Amino acid sequence: MLERLTPVLWLLFSAGGTVAALLFPAHLFLTGLAFPLGWLEPPSHEALLTLLRHPVTRLYLLALISLPLFHGAHRFRYTLYDGLQLKHLTVLIAVLCYGTALAGTALAAHTLWSIPG
Amino acid sequence: MSSAARYTPYHPRWYRRRVSVWWWLKKGSYTVFVLRELTSVAVAFFAVLTLGLVRAVAAGPEAYQRFLARLGTPLLLSLNVVAFAFVLFHSITWFNLAPKAMVVRIQGKRVPDAIVAGLNYGAWLVLSGAVAFFLLRG
Numbered sequence: 443m444l445e446r447l448t449p450v451l452w453l454l455f456s457a458g459g460t461v462a463a464l465l466f467p468a469h470l471f472l473t474g475l476a477f478p479l480g481w482l483e484p485p486s487h488e489a490l491l492t493l494l495r496h497p498v499t500r501l502y503l504l505a506l507i508s509l510p511l512f513h514g515a516h517r518f519r520y521t522l523y524d525g526l527q528l529k530h531l532t533v534l535i536a537v538l539c540y541g542t543a544l545a546g547t548a549l550a551a552h553t554l555w556s557i558p559g
Numbered sequence: 560m561s562s563a564a565r566y567t568p569y570h571p572r573w574y575r576r577r578v579s580v581w582w583w584l585k586k587g588s589y590t591v592f593v594l595r596e597l598t599s600v601a602v603a604f605f606a607v608l609t610l611g612l613v614r615a616v617a618a619g620p621e622a623y624q625r626f627l628a629r630l631g632t633p634l635l636l637s638l639n640v641v642a643f644a645f646v647l648f649h650s651i652t653w654f655n656l657a658p659k660a661m662v663v664r665i666q667g668k669r670v671p672d673a674i675v676a677g678l679n680y681g682a683w684l685v686l687s688g689a690v691a692f693f694l695l696r697g
Contacts, residue, residue: 456660462602463653463679466646468687470605472694473612474639478631485694487620493693494616503613507606514603521596526580530569542603550610557617 444536451516451540458513461505469506491557500554508547515539594645595652601645604638654679 477484493499519539522528528535583593615626629635657679658672 458602459649459653462606462646463650464683464686465690466602466605467643467650467683468690469609470639470643470646472691474605474608474630474635475643477627478636478639482695484627485696487616487623489696490616490623494613503609507610507613510602510606514599514606517596517599518603521593521599525583525593525596527578546607546610550613553610553614553617 444533451512454509454512455516456513458509458511458516462510462513465506466510494554494557500557504547504550504554507550508543511543511546512540515543595648598645598649598652601642602649604642605646608639650683654683 472482476482494503516539519535522535523532583589612626615622630639654676658670658675661675663670663675
């Protein structure tokens with residue numbers, strides 16, 4: 443089962459890695475540092491809600507959340523194998539890592555699609 | 560050797576010197592490798608934080624204000640500083656690896672690594688500008 447899924451998991455890893463590499467620094471700098479530290483004015487709730495109502499924004503955010511989650515799950519899985527020498531726990535680690543990514547994706551999809559249009 | 564050899568998938572019982580769990584601290588390049596792999600934690604952390612932001616905005620203005628206030632707490636600020644360093648490290652290592660992961664040929668000639676990496680850095684700049692534009696215009 444895990445072997446059959448390997449190509450898909452690698453594809454998600456590299457798609458998520460690219461999305462995170464291109465977009466996370468800007469998002470993290472603004473949301474995590476510049477807004478809370480008062481360097482820049484955070485957008486108003488109204489402005490963000492207007493953005494969220496657009497279907498393209500919802501698709502963008504789903505990709506922005508889901509793909510990096512799968513990227514992180516995949517990479518963290520191998521970090522556990524190599525770093526902590528846990529190769530004998532393959533199935534448990536894979537289920538936990540990808541399961542978390544899958545749950546995050548489901549929650550993101552549900553949240554994004556239940557915003558009134 | 561009294562007991563008969565027992566073979567299990569991942570722990571064959573032949574002689575093998577045990578490697579310390581801290582093997583990656585013994586050499587600089589190993590440490591960089593493990594730090595690069597650990598960027599996965601920062602990436603997953605920020606994906607979850609973004610999900611939290613979206614949920615707060617969807618829940619209404621008060622929830623959004625509460626979320627912003629929580630971002631200003633020392634705990635989340637320090638987590639975000641560390642995560643930002645790791646995410647930057649991820650971007651740089653990812654773009655520098657791109658020419659090796661995907662060899663581009665034009666008319667049979669390999670496009671130089673510097674150009675492939677340079678295009679990635681260019682795209683990074685443009686997309687970061689776009690993100691800032693959409694989040695800062697109002």
